[in-house]
Amino acid sequence: MIRDTRISTGYALQGAGPFTDKEYTREFGETELGRAKILVVGAGGLGCEILKDLALSSFKEIDCIDMDTIELSNLNRQFLFREEDVGKSKAEIASRFIKQVVKDVKIQAHFNKIQDFDMEFYRQFTLIVCGLDNIEARSWINKMVVDIAMQHTQYIPLIDGGTEGFQGSVKVMIPTITACFECYKQLIPKQTTYPLCTLASMPRLPEHCIEWAHQLKWPKLYPHTKFDADDPEHVTKMYRMSLQRAKDFGIEGVTKAKTLGVVKNIIPAIASTNAVIAAACCNEAFKFITSCNPNLENIMYYNGEVGVVLASDEYHKLVDCPVCGNRPREVVITTSQITVEQFANEYVKVRFSLVEPDIFYNGGDIYNFKNGNKEDNRLLVEVIPFEENSNDGQLHSKYQLIVVDKSLQNPLKLIVKLE
Secondary structure: OEOOOHHHHHHHHOOOOOOOOOOOOHHHHHHHHHHOEEEEEOOOHHHHHHHHHHHHOOOOEEEEEOOOEOOHHHHHOOOOOOHHHOOOEHHHHHHHHHHHHEOOOEEEEEOOOHHHOOHHHHOOOOEEEEOOOOHHHHHHHHHHHHHHHHHHOOOOOEEEEEEEOOEEEEEEEOOOOOOOHHHHHHHOOOOOOOOHHHHHHOOOOHHHHHHHHHHHHHHHHOOOOOOOOOOHHHHHHHHHHHHHHHHHOOOOOOOHHHHHHHHHOOOOOOHHHHHHHHHHHHHHHHHHHHOOOOOOOOEEEEEOOOOOEEEEEOOOOOOOOOOOOOOOEEEEEOOOOOEHHHHHHHHHHOOOOOOOOEEEEOOEEEEEHHHOOOOOOOEHHHHOOEEEOOOOOOEEEOOOEEEEOOOOOOOEEEEEEEO
């Protein structure tokens, strides 16, 4: 058992480097490292490496979320698992293994989907590291941290790692400040699709045969049964249909592994690439928490297919990003005696040059301008709750207000501050 991880991190913290902030001290770095609470999303190929690196980098409190169970095919690269673990929760087994090796780390496992938790759960973390191969899940967690920043002015950095074969990338994202994951999505290659006419009449590749069985043959044979790529019996049937199709057209290369890869859109994973990208993710987490050295500016690319190419670059926010492009505007009011009608007219309509604004809060409308002939004398502080913001000690609206007006192309988001 490893009893003192400071042996490996002490050198990095012992003094300021050439680019470190002048106010940095070793004591500050050690204190921040000890009290940081890190969330790792994913306990697969990348996640296992990330958990190991974080624990060995003196992070004391880590949570891990993963909804998957361990499969036999995982064992060649997900080194925290053993054959007897097949069928068990990845998050639980990985966390248990780390706790057995590193004495003073506290790891909490969550055998859940990320969508099972609400905003308050995610707000408890200092930083989030993602080791996911699923674009939808990465988009979801990205929107969550952006929403937290917009609604609570709490900025939880998101470090995203991704690999594909001998290639990988690391992104360091500060919600609403740097480009978010949604801004990057246009750089992600689109999934390969095949014309139905080719699948039906003239297949040339093993992938054509598999997609024919997937898109055309399965719905015809099993019209009331949705294909489940996680069901071994379904996969076997799909493989046999694909293999027969390939034999009919003299095509070689259809295997059960390729069939599963095509229908699940599995990205090829190489253990060494996972190790490189996970190490970079954890280095960035360590630097951000301790301030011992400057962080990566946005994104790092690694390409091991043509020798070794390593480059970092700053990627700018998209102005029209649907997630982070429309930042909430802060509205400061100086009295708690303002009515909803006064707020709608004096603080919203006049300030933002609107026509007939409707104001919504937490899913319901608090002021409908079209029905504004009747006075709304309710006090604003009675309609929307306020909470003290830890950054400035002021009272802020707990959730953002949404303003809709015919003069606006997109809804206007407001955070109300009470002085």
